[in-house]
Amino acid sequence: MRARIEDALLAQRGQLIGWVPVCLGVGIGTYFALSFEPDVLLMAGFTIAAACLLIASRLVPTAFAPLLMALVLVVAGAGIAKLRVAAVETPILTFRYYGAIEGRIVNIDRSASDAVRLTLDRVVLERMSPARTPRHVRVSVHGQQPLAVFTPGDVIILTGHLSPPAGPAEPGGFDFQRHAWFMELGAVGYTRTPVLRLIAADNTTVAARLFALRMAVSRAVQAAIPGEAGAFAAAIMTGDRSGMGQETLRDLRTSNLAHLLAISGLHMGLLTGFIFAVVRYGLASIPGIALRWPTKKIAAVCALAVGAFYLALSGGSVSTERAYIMVAVMLVAVLLGRKALTLRAVAIAAILVLVWQPEALIGPGFQMSFAATTALVVAFGALRKVDLHRLPRWARAVLSVILSSFIAGIATAPFAAAHFNQIAHYGLIANVLSVPLMGVLVMPAAVLAVCLAPLGLWWIGLGLMDIGLRWILLVARTVSAQEGALGHVIAPDWFVLPLLAFGLLACVLIVGRGRLIGVAVVLLAAVLWQQTSRATLLVADSGALIGLNGTDGRALSKPSGNSFVADIWLENDGAPVAQEVAAARDGLLIEGRVTRADLGEWQVLQVSGKTALVALRDCDGADVLISNQIDAGPRPCAVYDVTRLRNTGALALDVAGNGDLRITTAHQMTGQRPWNSWQGPWPAPVTLSYAQQKRAAEATLPR
Incomplete structure (x- = not known):
């Protein structure tokens, strides 16, 4: 029996890198699930225990060493989360405040109710010491006010209501207080009084210039492409979604096309992939360069640089930063002469994200991004063994698009259902009709528009974008209008989603018959989800x-x-x-x-x-x-x-x-x-x- 166990453990050694982010995630998730805050002494005790396990891993048989290392990584994950919590600590407002608010605008966005929201730093509150004043506050602005004249960097003053971030709407529900903690947001509120500029923004800083460029591009795009298509184009080029109507947003969510709006892995992948392909094939067409220069690596560097500029221009949201890390890992693999699309690359990207932002683990963005990426890498890795050369090239391309949408949709569906309590029944159809156009027309046209902008000819690229985006919006409206387009599910108990995620990862990472363990865990999670009951x-x-x-x-x-x-x-x-x-x-x-x-x-x-x-x-x-x-x-x-x-x-x-x-x-x-x-x-x-x-x-x- 011991020999069989050792053989089974030794067979896993080719996939051990994939378990590193899993173990880190277990530690991070355990830390956030605790009903108390572990003190320094407790964390020190676990650190000492982890050090002992690390030493023991050098003494036990080779087959069993990874099991001890897994425990070390779990402790490391909890420690990373603890350090991150301490690093972002900021004062929190402890009472309901009404009075004067002064601060510098660092972000402008819109709430779910379509109200303009201003996030402020350098906050000054009436009769409150700086030590007790929150580092950031977010104020929703109600009423008709000329907010278009404000930009990040402006110091403003207003009279408004502030209160501490609210707790869960129900026991076990989404904890906005925890979410606000990592945003360094110490108070939220609203105002119905005029917002006045106290000091104009200092446009000499890099951040101010980037934001000015971002807003200028957004306004120019919406002026060149009228209506919702222009707002859509501005959103995917600059991250500015302020022009999107609520009805359009509902259509995109109902048809499972809302991911096309957020700048995430899809957009970053399409953009950098297009740049990589253009540069590589462009250089390869010149014999003198193709024979002497490493065109593949040059293309990777160019794609990295363009992706970094896109990250900065779009505002650098968390999802965009995470997408850039994933893309950067794969392009660096190209620079090092390694395969880009492998589970190893996905695992390294996940490790970097978890170490940098451990709180991302419990958010839907991280879970859905890596679920889709992992599923696509595994599925297309398996398809390499299937001989499809008998099919025409166009048929292979169509099949690739359909399979990509289907696999990504299946992989992300349980996470979307758990977080948003809904399932888009016709999401596959909508994505098959829309995602290919985003890749072959919309994103290349956006790059073309930027390249032609210095010549005053960017209207050519924007015109092509307009055609593609109008088609996508038409698909969203048509699909969302169908009866039964959107289904709803009950929110699962807190332990269901971790079980489901672990089971799915076990199916992918375990080598041999041990994958049946993952299948059993997934089935258990499904049964527990079905048995979830709501509070009376x-x-x-x-x-x-x-x-x-x-x-x-x-x-x-x-x-x-x-x-x-x-x-x-x-x-x-x-x-x-x-x-x-x-x-x-x-x-x-x-x-x-x-x-x-x-x-x-x-x-x-x-x-x-x-x-x-x-x-x-x-x-x-x-x-x-x-x-x-x-x-x-x-x-x-x-x-x-x-x-x-x-x-x-x-x-x-x-x-x-x-x-x-x-x-x-x-x-x-x-x-x-x-x-x-x-x-x-x-x-x-x-x-x-x-x-x-x-x-x-x-x-x-x-x-």
């Missing part, structure tokens, strides 16, 4: 909204207000509808500003407004009281007023198998970490037993 009652951290899950779906306590939270609840249920539709469902008893919800033998009362809370007698027979006001108390029930909810976060209430009422808080799930420690010690989890319910009922009888 959800409570927003504001105390102003509750949602009861029933046979017809989740019923909400009000048709408007807290719409962001309401939309997240309904999407995670796998049944997104308008908030007013959910509010019209049966299940909740609403009497003015008082809402009752029955959970078996338990009753929850939600009260909105100070007047309704003052008029309430004790708990009016309820076991749990929810309020969006401060309650003076005491009351003969569990009370979650707005003060306590700010400390606990959103709530999920369920009846356990023994009849007890279990109340889970968002902060109980996330734990006390650096990005939310300003909220103070966490309240203990609450479970109300039947005996408690009986005593509370008896206490209210005399009244």
Whole structure:
């Protein structure tokens, strides 16, 4: 048996590089999943243990050494994440602020509600010391204001509302506080007052000149190509999506073409691949150069340089930086005389990204990018063994496009479903009809436009782009208009996606029959996803909204207000509808500003407004009281007023198998970490037993 195990382990040695980012990812994911922050002593202990394992790996038989190295890499991943958290530490606003805000604009974008957002640094807040002032704040600007005159680098002043980054909309949900921590964002808010320029931007810096060039290109492109096609062209050339309409964005998402809008691996790959091909074949056509110069390496250097310029021009978003790293690894492999498209290259790119930005692991961009890349490398590696030379060249090209779209779509579908709770049923058709045109027409035309711009002839390239982009938008509109174009799925439990990812990677990386382990893990993840259940009652951290899950779906306590939270609840249920539709469902008893919800033998009362809370007698027979006001108390029930909810976060209430009422808080799930420690010690989890319910009922009888 030992000999068989050793043989099986030795057979994996050709694929060990692929397990390095997997082990780093396990360590990073474990760190982020902890419900407490490991202190220095604990991390030091693990470091010492890792050092001992590293020494032991030199003493054990060769076959078993990688297992010890895997544990070392897991500890290294946790340590990298810990160091990254400390490196981006910044003050967080700990209260709701209203007053004067001064800061320098570092970014301008739009929110999901299409409001212009200004991200500021060098922030100055009224009556607040610099040590407590957040490093960055983000302000949404409402109303008609001439924001086009502002550019990054301008120092502005305004009067607005700021608050700390919000926690998860429900226990176990997306943690915006953690996301904001890595963006070094200490406060978010809005303003309805005029935004005034205090000091004009210093256009002598490289960053200011790049942004000015970026905005100038965006405006010129949108002027040359009218309508949504021009906004689309500006988005893929400069990363400026401010001109895109919400209806167009919905069509692109529904048809699974939204990835064409974001500057990511596809665009960077198409651009650098086109430049590589043009330079290489151009030099190869000159005999004197082709025979004496390393044309392949020259083409790789040119592609690297153009990709770096594209990265800078597009604003350098995280997804674009990640895409450039992936492309750069493959082009450097060409410079070193190695194969570019291999699992080794993908693994090296993943290692670099995880070391540089470990928090990228838990985001959909990293997961979907590397899922698609890995699947394509594996699939086309297997196709090399298939003899397709009997097919005409055009047939091979068509087959390659269809297979690429199909494989990438299948590989990214589970991650898209887990993060966005939706599946584009006709996404393959839309991508087959659109992606080839992006590669053979749109991106080459963009390069042509840039090359002809100094001669004043860039309208030639833009005209070709216009044709391709109008076709893509037509495909998006047509596909999204089909009945059943978009399906919805329930949000899985937190452990399902890591299991699924590990199983899929095991299928790819394990050599031999051991791949069946990966198949078993994938099937287990699928079964657990199917068995995922949603909380019976959800409570927003504001105390102003509750949602009861029933046979017809989740019923909400009000048709408007807290719409962001309401939309997240309904999407995670796998049944997104308008908030007013959910509010019209049966299940909740609403009497003015008082809402009752029955959970078996338990009753929850939600009260909105100070007047309704003052008029309430004790708990009016309820076991749990929810309020969006401060309650003076005491009351003969569990009370979650707005003060306590700010400390606990959103709530999920369920009846356990023994009849007890279990109340889970968002902060109980996330734990006390650096990005939310300003909220103070966490309240203990609450479970109300039947005996408690009986005593509370008896206490209210005399009244």
